[in-house]
Amino acid sequence: MIEAHALTRTFGTRRRAATPLAGVSxxxxxxxxxxxxxxxxTGKSTLLRCLSGVLRPDSGRALVDGRELARAPAPARLLGMYLDADGFHPGHSGRRHLRWLAAQSGVRAVSVEALLRRTGLEAVADRPVRGYSLGMRQRLGIASALVGNPRNVILDEPMNGLDVAGVLWLRGLLREWADEGRCVIVASHNLAEIEATADAVLILEGGGIVAHGTVDEVRGPHADLEQAFIARVPRAAGAPRVREAA
Ligand SMILES: Nc1ncnc2c1ncn2[C@@H]1O[C@H](COP(=O)(O)OP(=O)(O)OP(=O)(O)O)[C@@H](O)[C@H]1O
Known part of the structure; x- marks a missing residue:
């Protein structure tokens, strides 16, 4: 279980500030x-980074299985995360990255070979990451999240760049993790995928949560999740302009 308690995070100066999280619980x-x-x-990555302990909120706190990650004796066992497709040393091979991560995390029992097999990376395991496609980097990121066989998992847009086989594989993996009892949180823009596979949905807008619940609950009287999203976030139907969070 992962808890957000009144998480607030602002970026920038007082004159040009963005507040993607304004007391999110x-x-x-x-x-x-x-x-x-x-x-x-809007603040999806900011929320996931605060929940993962990668980014310090200005106020509020995040708990994973009731503990602050920074104080947990074996954080890799509590939480596996993959937040950034560019967060690898470009000169390291996939195999070296996973070995390094296991050593850094103090995880001894992990089989890097099994992780490489499970994520379909055996054929490229000894190639430098700088030569990986986005889909290969996504697979390596997902393997990284699995290093500690964690009880909770957070992934930021992990399906971008995956081919059809990769999407099917990841869909199965996410379902398996949740069915095994894990808390799994994924940021995504893929409404069709979400509508078909999510147990729960949370919509962020204007620094807070504007809807949450099961897919049926969030869809409500609307024809589909897209219409429900537009009803909650009317600017989604306007010009496709990036705006500051708040
Ligand atoms: N390190 C940072 N420095 C300054 N501003 C930041 C930083 N990280 C995020 N922001 C700002 O915080 C807001 C939320 O960004 P965030 O990356 O969380 O959005 P997101 O919902 O994940 O977006 P996307 O769908 O584009 O990935 C944006 O206004 C962004 O410019």
Missing amino acids: HVFADRTLTYVLGLNG
Whole structure:
């Protein structure tokens, strides 16, 4: 279980500030695949980074299985995360990255070879990451999240760049993790995928949560999730302009 308690985060100066999180509270349940939705620049990544302990909120706190990650004795066992497709050393091979990560995280029991097999990366495991396609980097990121066999998982837009086989594979993996009891949180823009596979949905807008619940609850009287999203975020139907978060 992952909890957000009144998370607030502002970027920039007082004159040009963006406040993607203005007191966000939510409980992300176990055994649940929750998708976080929102327009570009709304604050999805900021929320996931605060929940993962990668970014310090200005106020509020995040708890993973009731603990602050920074104080947990074995954080890799509590939370696996993949937040940035560019967050790899370009000169390292996939195999070296996973070995390094396991050592950094103090995880001894992990089989890097099994992770490479599970994520379909064996054929490119010894190539430098700088030569990986986006889909290969996504697979390596997902393998990275699995290093500690974690109880909770957070992924930021992991399906971008995956081919059809990759999408089917990741869809199955996310379902398996949730069905095994894990709390799984994924940021995505893929409404069709979310509508078909999510257990829960959370929509961010204007610094806060404007809707959350099961897909049926969030869809409500609307024809589909897209219409429900537009009803909650009317500017989605306007010109496709990136705006500051708040
Ligand atoms: N390191 C940073 N420095 C300054 N501003 C930032 C930083 N990180 C995020 N922001 C700002 O915070 C807001 C939210 O950004 P965030 O990356 O969380 O949005 P997002 O919903 O994940 O967007 P996208 O869908 O485009 O990935 C934006 O206004 C962004 O410019």
